[in-house]
Amino acid sequence: MSKGRMEAFSDGVIAILITIMVLGLTVPHTADLAALLPLAPVFLSYVLSFVFLGIYWNNHHHLLQAVKHVDGRVLWANLHLPFWLSLIPFATGWMGENRFAPWPVALYGIVLFCAAVAYFILARTLISLHGQESTIAAALGRDFKGKISILIYLVAIPLAFLSAWLAFGLYVLVAVIWLIPDRRIEKTIAK
Amino acid sequence: MSKGRMEAFSDGVIAILITIMVLGLTVPHTADLAALLPLAPVFLSYVLSFVFLGIYWNNHHHLLQAVKHVDGRVLWANLHLPFWLSLIPFATGWMGENRFAPWPVALYGIVLFCAAVAYFILARTLISLHGQESTIAAALGRDFKGKISILIYLVAIPLAFLSAWLAFGLYVLVAVIWLIPDRRIEKTIAK
Amino acid sequence: MSKGRMEAFSDGVIAILITIMVLGLTVPHTADLAALLPLAPVFLSYVLSFVFLGIYWNNHHHLLQAVKHVDGRVLWANLHLPFWLSLIPFATGWMGENRFAPWPVALYGIVLFCAAVAYFILARTLISLHGQESTIAAALGRDFKGKISILIYLVAIPLAFLSAWLAFGLYVLVAVIWLIPDRRIEKTIAK
Amino acid sequence: MSKGRMEAFSDGVIAILITIMVLGLTVPHTADLAALLPLAPVFLSYVLSFVFLGIYWNNHHHLLQAVKHVDGRVLWANLHLPFWLSLIPFATGWMGENRFAPWPVALYGIVLFCAAVAYFILARTLISLHGQESTIAAALGRDFKGKISILIYLVAIPLAFLSAWLAFGLYVLVAVIWLIPDRRIEKTIAK
Numbered sequence: 001m002s003k004g005r006m007e008a009f010s011d012g013v014i015a016i017l018i019t020i021m022v023l024g025l026t027v028p029h030t031a032d033l034a035a036l037l038p039l040a041p042v043f044l045s046y047v048l049s050f051v052f053l054g055i056y057w058n059n060h061h062h063l064l065q066a067v068k069h070v071d072g073r074v075l076w077a078n079l080h081l082p083f084w085l086s087l088i089p090f091a092t093g094w095m096g097e098n099r100f101a102p103w104p105v106a107l108y109g110i111v112l113f114c115a116a117v118a119y120f121i122l123a124r125t126l127i128s129l130h131g132q133e134s135t136i137a138a139a140l141g142r143d144f145k146g147k148i149s150i151l152i153y154l155v156a157i158p159l160a161f162l163s164a165w166l167a168f169g170l171y172v173l174v175a176v177i178w179l180i181p182d183r184r185i186e187k188t189i190a191k
Numbered sequence: 192m193s194k195g196r197m198e199a200f201s202d203g204v205i206a207i208l209i210t211i212m213v214l215g216l217t218v219p220h221t222a223d224l225a226a227l228l229p230l231a232p233v234f235l236s237y238v239l240s241f242v243f244l245g246i247y248w249n250n251h252h253h254l255l256q257a258v259k260h261v262d263g264r265v266l267w268a269n270l271h272l273p274f275w276l277s278l279i280p281f282a283t284g285w286m287g288e289n290r291f292a293p294w295p296v297a298l299y300g301i302v303l304f305c306a307a308v309a310y311f312i313l314a315r316t317l318i319s320l321h322g323q324e325s326t327i328a329a330a331l332g333r334d335f336k337g338k339i340s341i342l343i344y345l346v347a348i349p350l351a352f353l354s355a356w357l358a359f360g361l362y363v364l365v366a367v368i369w370l371i372p373d374r375r376i377e378k379t380i381a382k
Numbered sequence: 383m384s385k386g387r388m389e390a391f392s393d394g395v396i397a398i399l400i401t402i403m404v405l406g407l408t409v410p411h412t413a414d415l416a417a418l419l420p421l422a423p424v425f426l427s428y429v430l431s432f433v434f435l436g437i438y439w440n441n442h443h444h445l446l447q448a449v450k451h452v453d454g455r456v457l458w459a460n461l462h463l464p465f466w467l468s469l470i471p472f473a474t475g476w477m478g479e480n481r482f483a484p485w486p487v488a489l490y491g492i493v494l495f496c497a498a499v500a501y502f503i504l505a506r507t508l509i510s511l512h513g514q515e516s517t518i519a520a521a522l523g524r525d526f527k528g529k530i531s532i533l534i535y536l537v538a539i540p541l542a543f544l545s546a547w548l549a550f551g552l553y554v555l556v557a558v559i560w561l562i563p564d565r566r567i568e569k570t571i572a573k
Numbered sequence: 574m575s576k577g578r579m580e581a582f583s584d585g586v587i588a589i590l591i592t593i594m595v596l597g598l599t600v601p602h603t604a605d606l607a608a609l610l611p612l613a614p615v616f617l618s619y620v621l622s623f624v625f626l627g628i629y630w631n632n633h634h635h636l637l638q639a640v641k642h643v644d645g646r647v648l649w650a651n652l653h654l655p656f657w658l659s660l661i662p663f664a665t666g667w668m669g670e671n672r673f674a675p676w677p678v679a680l681y682g683i684v685l686f687c688a689a690v691a692y693f694i695l696a697r698t699l700i701s702l703h704g705q706e707s708t709i710a711a712a713l714g715r716d717f718k719g720k721i722s723i724l725i726y727l728v729a730i731p732l733a734f735l736s737a738w739l740a741f742g743l744y745v746l747v748a749v750i751w752l753i754p755d756r757r758i759e760k761t762i763a764k
Contacts, residue, residue: 011578
């Protein structure tokens with residue numbers, strides 16, 4: 001079974017999600033700069049979600065590079081991830097339109113948490129298919145970034161009710177962790 | 192004639208359908224948990240439709256693996272299926288927004304029924320092109336799942352007017368039948 | 383220069399157009415059958431547009447099968463076609479929402495006419511690149527269907543102001559001409 | 574690392590952007606020609622944005638033809654470009670709905686400017702990866718068009734507050750510069 005269509009489908013879904021999110025930026029009916037101001041929080045949450053979807057596309061790309069074959073379980077694990085990603089535009093819109101109120105910020109974290117778990121399941125499914133000695137198992141290693149992300153989400157979600165901005169800061173931290181080139185951070189933190 | 196673009200087109204349509212469905216989840220204007228509650232039935236119908244579109248993508252993927260060549264009839268049979276699939280977001284939204292009222296639940300079943308028939312026609316068209324001795328004919332076998340699905344839809348559609356939830360339960364049953372790994376269920380039930 | 387990305391882009395645009403058209407079918411807020419009735423003309427125009435976009439995808443698929451190489455002019459001719467196709471959802475919605483009033487029906491024909499001309503230009507550009515002795519020139523032949531379609535549109539557009547349904551019937555006729563398997567009709571009518 | 578999925582993702586995003594822009598053309602509720610008139614500025618800005626997205630797709634296509642391999646930095650530079658392109662539908666809608674008022678026209682220029690810079694960064698990242706002696710470095714040459722475009726945007730953005738139509742004219746000029754077949758203009762102007 002080939003992985004080509006699985007890649008094409010995932011690319012399609014992420015490309016669409018990234019672009020329909022922008023529909024949340026509703027065009028103002030007046031033409032002055034002040035009309036853009038209420039859109040600022042929507043735009044800010046859009047930027048973060050764009051980065052997260054970009055990270056997922058990037059990681060998915062890397063993950064599938066090392067994949068040799070796929071089976072039925074992999075196809076479903078690979079459909080499970082877009083399900084949670086597909087909720088990002090909704091959570092982004094709710095968070096942005098309500099200017100980072102506690103519940104929307106918490107829900108945003110829950111969706112990110114579920115997506116991270118879905119990615120973890122996909123990676124494990126691929127490793128169990130290829131074996132512990134495979135390139136893919138070696139490439140993922142101890143998966144430090146994946147595990148720390150899930151941990152940070154678990155802290156950030158309840159924190160949203162104390163300080164929504166602190167929770168938002170933690171989401172940004174996760175994005176930064178993934179944006180830093182691969183090996184280095186693992187080696188540094190793992191010491 | 193190559194099947195590559197046919198696959199790419201089908202993947203594109205299903206990826207878009209899965210993601211535009213999420214636009215039915217309109218972002219609430221208030222930020223409390225209570226604002227999410229009215230979305231619960233919309234979300235529930237979204238989950239079921241996501242699973243159904245996932246099943247169609249998955250089955251289409253398997254079906255085309257065994258295909259060697261395509262002709263004009265196959266291209267049209269392959270366009271006929273997305274027509275019905277493209278009505279799923281509409282039926283999903285109607286069912287979700289009206290909290291599983293009889294008519295929307297019945298219409299949802301009718302759309303699923305037509306999609307199942309379109310898939311059946313596509314499979315038959317491919318078999319008639321490749322011959323009864325082909326891999327694709329062998330792979331489809333007696334097509335137990337396809338036939339039982341169509342039968343369940345035919346029962347569920349009128350049932351929606353007696354009990355919409357029972358009809359909905361039957362749709363879930365069809366999804367479960369397809370989610371169970373391939374061979375086993377056929378062997379079990381066929382005994 | 384490869385034609386792969388040109389195909390992928392065209393497939394993407396047509397797949398998206400076919401699916402966003404369905405957003406024109408706005409979900410009714412009541413759950414009875416009567417709520418669907420006002421959607422009937424929208425649905426009817428959706429069906430015709432789905433068939434036309436399917437025909438364009440199909441023809442584009444066939445056209446590019448015979449293509450050996452592409453250049454800058456071809457890329458632009460290939461972008462020109464989706465421009466007119468991208469107006470089909472708008473024209474479809476206007477025609478459906480206004481129940482086949484004269485102006486919307488005429489505009490629908492104008493968009494179809496422009497798309498047909500864009501397709502004609504694309505085909506000519508490809509032939510001028512490959513030469514009159516090429517497979518692609520032979521495959522297109524006298525392009526009877528393409529020319530008769532343009533002619534029918536030219537009749538149907540003014541006719542919309544006398545009888546919108548007659549004009550609509552002519553659009554359906556064009557679709558039927560393309561749906562009839564390729565060679566036969568040309569031979570029959572060309573006698 | 575292969576460039577295939579990077580191309581597929583970029584094609585997907587541009588195809589989706591080009592088509593969701595058309596959703597900005599809201600279907601009028603009356604059926605006479607007068608109902609289309611208020612859409613004229615929206616349509617005009619749509620045409621320009623369609624051409625710009627077409628130019629980006631075209632250039633991206635050419636750029637990646639000369640690419641031999643990609644790395645993590647290239648993937649991110651390639652995600653940076655769609656971020657700015659994804660704001661084109663919003664800027665297009667704001668400009669069209671407010672009939673080319675100063676602020677919207679300026680914002681449109683800012684988005685085009687940022688997209689041009691993102692493209693410049695992508696090109697530089699690819700050259701630094703392939704070396705100054707590579708095909709890609711030779712193909713880009715002094716990148717006259719890229720640099721003059723950025724310069725014109727810098728003039729047009731403040732100009733929008735004096736004469737929005739003059740600024741708009743400069744955007745059209747940039748589009749024309751790119752539409753003229755490649756080599757010729759460079760040779761002519763560079764004399």
